[in-house]
Amino acid sequence: xxxxxxxxxxxxxxxxxxxxxxxxxxxxxxxxxxxxxxxxxxxxxxxxxxxxxxxxxxxxxxxxxxxxxxxxxxxxxxxxxxxxxxxxxxxxxxxxxxxxxxxxxxxxxxxxxxxxxxxxxxxxxxxxxxxxxxxxxxxxxxxxxxxxxxxxxxxxxxxxxxxxxxxxxxxxxxxxxxxxxxxxxxxxxxxxxxxxxxxxxxxxxxxxxxxxxxxxxxxxxxxxxxxxxxxxxxxxxxxxxxxxxxxxxxxxxxxxxxxxxxxxxxxxxxxxxxxxxxxxxxxxxxxx
Numbered sequence: 046x047x048x049x050x051x052x053x054x055x056x057x058x059x060x061x062x063x064x065x066x067x068x069x070x071x072x073x074x075x076x077x078x079x080x081x082x083x084x085x086x087x088x089x090x091x092x093x094x095x096x097x098x099x100x101x102x103x104x105x106x107x108x109x110x111x112x113x114x115x116x117x118x119x120x121x122x123x124x125x126x127x128x129x130x131x132x133x134x135x136x137x138x139x140x141x142x143x144x145x146x147x148x149x150x151x152x153x154x155x156x157x158x159x160x161x162x163x164x165x166x167x168x169x170x171x172x173x174x175x176x177x178x179x180x181x182x183x184x185x186x187x188x189x190x191x192x193x194x195x196x197x198x199x200x201x202x203x204x205x206x207x208x209x210x211x212x213x214x215x216x217x218x219x220x221x222x223x224x225x226x227x228x229x230x231x232x233x234x235x236x237x238x239x240x241x242x243x244x245x246x247x248x249x250x251x252x253x254x255x256x257x258x259x260x261x262x263x264x265x266x267x268x269x270x271x272x273x274x275x276x277x278x279x280x281x282x283x284x285x286x287x288x289x290x291x292x293x294x295x296x297x298x299x300x301x302x303x304x305x306x307x308x309x310x311x312x313x314x315x316x317x318x319x320x321x322x323x324x325x326x327x328x329x330x331x332x333x
Contacts, residue, residue, distance in 0.1 A: 051234035053224065053247035058177075061221040064206050066095065068218060071170055074100045074151045076144065076217075078175035078184060080240055081105040081132060082324045084119060086233035087176045087242060090225055095174075100151045104144055106180035108132035111324040112270070122328035135183035145188055145215075152214050168216045176242045177222025185209060185219050235260070236325050241316050251292065254308035257315060258288035260325060267327055274320030 079087040133140035152169035261271030296307035
């Protein structure tokens with residue numbers, strides 16, 4: 046039996062994307078936000094085209110959910126790609142000052158060019174872009190130092206484009222999460238589902254929880270904290286089991302065989318960091 050593919054492209058995203066392409070004409074700076082646990086899976090294939098000719102700052106959010114050693118590894122890998130990522134924890138404010146500083150630097154360069162042409166300075170116009178639920182609205186609230194846009198740990202909260210005045214130097218366009226209309230890389234789609242960076246309607250919880258266990262086992266040699274997180278949290282080792290059999294065994298020991306409840310619990314524990322700081326991607330061994 047063929048496993049159904051993970052696909053999610055709701056109407057509000059399609060509509061917002063059409064509006065976004067028009068609004069991008071007014072934008073000077075693109076703040077691209079990705080999930081630090083899966084920085085490759087949350088790379089939108091069309092963003093480079095949308096941001097062509099504009100300044101861009103790459104933000105890897107949820108830095109608290111990966112080891113600091115991996116932050117250094119990703120920084121080195123992205124430098125090989127001629128990119129300089131900024132790591133943030135937007136919910137707590139960590140690293141947000143560096144994003145604000147980078148935006149001010151872009152504004153300074155833009156307004157110096159305007160002065161050179163005899164024009165008055167103006168606020169830099171930036172857009173915050175990324176997949177659903179990677180922390181865009183939380184980042185905007187931290188930049189503003191007050192809550193002005195809705196933010197929650199689930200995809201699809203932001204549904205409309207909205208300009209927000211940060212200061213006299215910076216205006217931000219808060220946009221809904223953007224997704225490719227078709228997710229051709231299903232391994233990446235699994236990671237999106239595990240991290241809750243895609244709508245829940247796109248996947249089956251039991252399948253995704255089992256995939257999480259299998260993925261943690263595959264990454265075990267490089268990220269032993271994943272397997273250890275399962276052992277310490279649930280008192281059950283997955284060493285000799287598939288992800289599916291582990292989920293069934295865990296359901297028997299914790300919830301009288303209720304596999305769906307167990308799957309939801311495991312995914313929630315991972316997403317909240319209750320299993321530890323566990324990434325699901327490592328820098329490729331060779332530059333892309």
